[in-house]
Amino acid sequence: MSANTFEAPLVADLSSPAPDAALKDVRVGIVTFPGTLDDRDAARAVDIAGGTSVPLWHADADLQGVDAVILPGGFSYGDYLRAGAISRFAPLMSRIIDAANSDDALPVLGICNGFQILTESHLLPGSMIRNNHLKFICRDQRLRVENAGTTWTADFTSGQEIVVPLKNNDGQYVCDQTTLDMLEFEGRVAFRYVGHNPNGSLNDIAGVTNARGNVVGLMPHPEHAVEAGFGPDSTAQGQVAMGEGTDGLGLFTSVLNTLINGGSRA
Amino acid sequence: MARIVVDVMPKPEILDPQGKAIVRAFPHQGITAFSGVRQGKRFELEVDGEVTEEVLATARHAAETMLSNPVIEDVVNVSVIDNSDSAEA
Numbered sequence: 001m002s003a004n005t006f007e008a009p010l011v012a013d014l015s016s017p018a019p020d021a022a023l024k025d026v027r028v029g030i031v032t033f034p035g036t037l038d039d040r041d042a043a044r045a046v047d048i049a050g051g052t053s054v055p056l057w058h059a060d061a062d063l064q065g066v067d068a069v070i071l072p073g074g075f076s077y078g079d080y081l082r083a084g085a086i087s088r089f090a091p092l093m094s095r096i097i098d099a100a101n102s103d104d105a106l107p108v109l110g111i112c113n114g115f116q117i118l119t120e121s122h123l124l125p126g127s128m129i130r131n132n133h134l135k136f137i138c139r140d141q142r143l144r145v146e147n148a149g150t151t152w153t154a155d156f157t158s159g160q161e162i163v164v165p166l167k168n169n170d171g172q173y174v175c176d177q178t179t180l181d182m183l184e185f186e187g188r189v190a191f192r193y194v195g196h197n198p199n200g201s202l203n204d205i206a207g208v209t210n211a212r213g214n215v216v217g218l219m220p221h222p223e224h225a226v227e228a229g230f231g232p233d234s235t236a237q238g239q240v241a242m243g244e245g246t247d248g249l250g251l252f253t254s255v256l257n258t259l260i261n262g263g264s265r266a
Numbered sequence: 267m268a269r270i271v272v273d274v275m276p277k278p279e280i281l282d283p284q285g286k287a288i289v290r291a292f293p294h295q296g297i298t299a300f301s302g303v304r305q306g307k308r309f310e311l312e313v314d315g316e317v318t319e320e321v322l323a324t325a326r327h328a329a330e331t332m333l334s335n336p337v338i339e340d341v342v343n344v345s346v347i348d349n350s351d352s353a354e355a
Contacts, residue, residue: 089332134283134284175337
């Protein structure tokens with residue numbers, strides 16, 4: 001690289017005081033399954049957003065009192081049987097499913113493989129099958145936030161666009177026509193691919209939410225676009241310096257702010 | 267030892283990208299007789315004792331709840347293979 005073109009620090013200073021102590025009190029559990037890859041990135045995203053990440057192990061039965069849960073990306077159980085199919089039966093998943101469906105409405109975000117686990121768990125409708133072109137795809141992807149009313153999208157505005165990495169093999173979202181009509185009618189498409197449908201997903205769907213908005217799943221990776229120097233080379237506004245894109249941070253600030261500002265959990 | 271075979275296929279209305287790739291590759295091998303391919307999965311469940319009606323019911327339950335995803339797949343066969351290794355019951 002030639003002369004410095006930007007001044008941003010290459011590593012966020014996590015030792016500096018949290019901008020808001022209330023944010024720091026929000027504890028977000030990150031579940032690790034055998035074969036999970038992106039748990040540390042997801043934990044770092046939570047910490048950079050100002051919250052406190054809590055590592056959770058799939059075989060445990062204790063949610064450790066976390067206020068929200070993220071199921072990160074990767075290839076849990078090597079995608080054996082179907083992506084997410086075996087992880088869905090982990091002891092901790094039973095607790096997460098109960099908590100997500102309870103009156104407390106535990107916020108749950110599934111990213112990539114985590115999204116696949118959520119559909120296998122029937123917390124979210126539909127399923128993901130092999131990309132229609134059969135190739136693993138890795139690229140920076142433009143998305144439109146279609147529903148800014150969920151726990152995980154509240155810091156965005158509806159129609160706002162973001163750019164985050166996309167990297168997967170089984171990313172083609174499918175469901176039956178009745179479910180598709182229901183998702184569209186109820187505004188439950190949370191994210192949609194913009195400009196190019198990378199995998200053949202129905203209606204360009206990149207992410208969906210449950211009816212209450214506490215459970216959200218998406219295939220692209222917002223946790224890889226939270227820290228200047230390590231993100232995409234562009235944002236929704238266009239080209240930026242290399243790695244400077246941080247459009248994904250909004251998902252993580254959304255859950256923290258929602259939980260503080262009259263979230264359903266006391 | 268007996269085995270129970272479970273066959274799972276993608277639902278007819280769901281696109282099968284793998285099957286599509288296979289049928290497109292056939293002509294490269296000079297195979298032109300087939301107009302379509304759909305790729306499914308075969309599971310063999312080993313049973314140490316006798317395959318009772320109860321064991322079969324458990325196999326059907328496993329097939330519906332874990333071995334297949336009803337959103338995208340159908341269980342098209344649950345049947346027993348006996349010890350002789352040749353005949354399907």
